[in-house]
Amino acid sequence: MTPAQPSTTSSAVEVRDLHLALDRTPILTGVDLTVTAGEWVTVIGPNGAGKSTLLRAVGGLLPASGAVSLFGTPIAALRRRARARVVATVAQSPVVPPGMSVLDYVLLGRTPYIPPLGRESTADLEAVHEALDRLDLAGFHRRELATLSGGERQRVFLARALAQGATLLLLDEPTSALDIGHQQEVLELVDQLRRESGLTVLATMHDLSIAGEYADRLVLLAGGRVVAAGAPREVLTEQLLATHYRASVRVVDGEHGPLVVPIRPHP
Numbered sequence: 237m238t239p240a241q242p243s244t245t246s247s248a249v250e251v252r253d254l255h256l257a258l259d260r261t262p263i264l265t266g267v268d269l270t271v272t273a274g275e276w277v278t279v280i281g282p283n284g285a286g287k288s289t290l291l292r293a294v295g296g297l298l299p300a301s302g303a304v305s306l307f308g309t310p311i312a313a314l315r316r317r318a319r320a321r322v323v324a325t326v327a328q329s330p331v332v333p334p335g336m337s338v339l340d341y342v343l344l345g346r347t348p349y350i351p352p353l354g355r356e357s358t359a360d361l362e363a364v365h366e367a368l369d370r371l372d373l374a375g376f377h378r379r380e381l382a383t384l385s386g387g388e389r390q391r392v393f394l395a396r397a398l399a400q401g402a403t404l405l406l407l408d409e410p411t412s413a414l415d416i417g418h419q420q421e422v423l424e425l426v427d428q429l430r431r432e433s434g435l436t437v438l439a440t441m442h443d444l445s446i447a448g449e450y451a452d453r454l455v456l457l458a459g460g461r462v463v464a465a466g467a468p469r470e471v472l473t474e475q476l477l478a479t480h481y482r483a484s485v486r487v488v489d490g491e492h493g494p495l496v497v498p499i500r501p502h503p
């Protein structure tokens with residue numbers, strides 16, 4: 237099967253009336269979501285809202301009823317290798333194979349390009365080293381992944397996704413373990429790739445100010461349903477955040493979008 241290409245349609249992700257249950261518990265109910273090619277959409281929402289589950293369904297990692305299409309092709313019609321060339325996922329806590337080096341882990345991102353029973357090519361190794369360089373990880377390639385700090389490991393997970401060369405990145409809280417400097421570095425890099433290579437980004441985030449600064453649109457998920465969607469200014473309102481997060485916040489104007497400041501409710 238020919239991998240879906242972003243040029244065939246302007247819609248990168250199309251989710252219609254998605255219903256998903258885990259262990260017979262409904263987790264997502266009637267979710268609609270569209271991400272245009274080249275767009276950055278971030279799903280926000282309180283703990284347990286269903287954000288990770290939604291990303292996993294979009295990546296074809298969980299069966300769901302309703303329709304999920306990537307670049308105009310129903311996800312069920314994309315075979316595993318074809319899908320891996322289109323979409324790369326950075327999960328919240330990926331499984332780390334014991335004893336695996338950073339290089340071998342990032343090389344897993346090249347699996348869709350390596351023939352069955354074949355070996356990696358020079359181009360595969362170049363892609364791996366380029367991804368490591370871009371994530372400030374040059375020199376780490378021989379290290380055992382398990383010995384890295386949480387933030388270093390999170391950058392390795394992202395390096396694997398970049399090495400995969402997919403046109404759609406699904407990032408589940410990609411900066412949760414990063415210090416503020418590496419947070420900015422990683423998000424700026426993703427944004428740069430988006431501008432240079434037309435990458436499409438669907439992310440989840442808990443830091444609402446950062447979510448609003450980088451995303452074109454935000455989708456607020458609560459109780460497995462979309463309760464608000466639109467430009468950051470439309471979604472990051474004190475009222476919506478009070479209702480759905482039960483949080484006391486002030487929203488102030490920032491240079492690149494609204495900034496959400498938590499205010500202690502009962503000083």
Ligand SMILES: Nc1ncnc2c1ncn2[C@@H]1O[C@H](COP(=O)(O)OP(=O)(O)OP(=O)(O)O)[C@@H](O)[C@H]1O
Nearest residue numbers: 258259261263281282283284285286287288289290
């Ligand atoms: N196998 C399962 N069986 C039943 N419920 C599950 C199962 N896996 C996940 N859930 C529940 O699904 C809900 C949504 O989980 P999910 O991880 O998608 O939420 P989230 O919005 O990403 O949360 P967080 O912000 O805490 O990471 C949670 O209430 C979780 O407990």
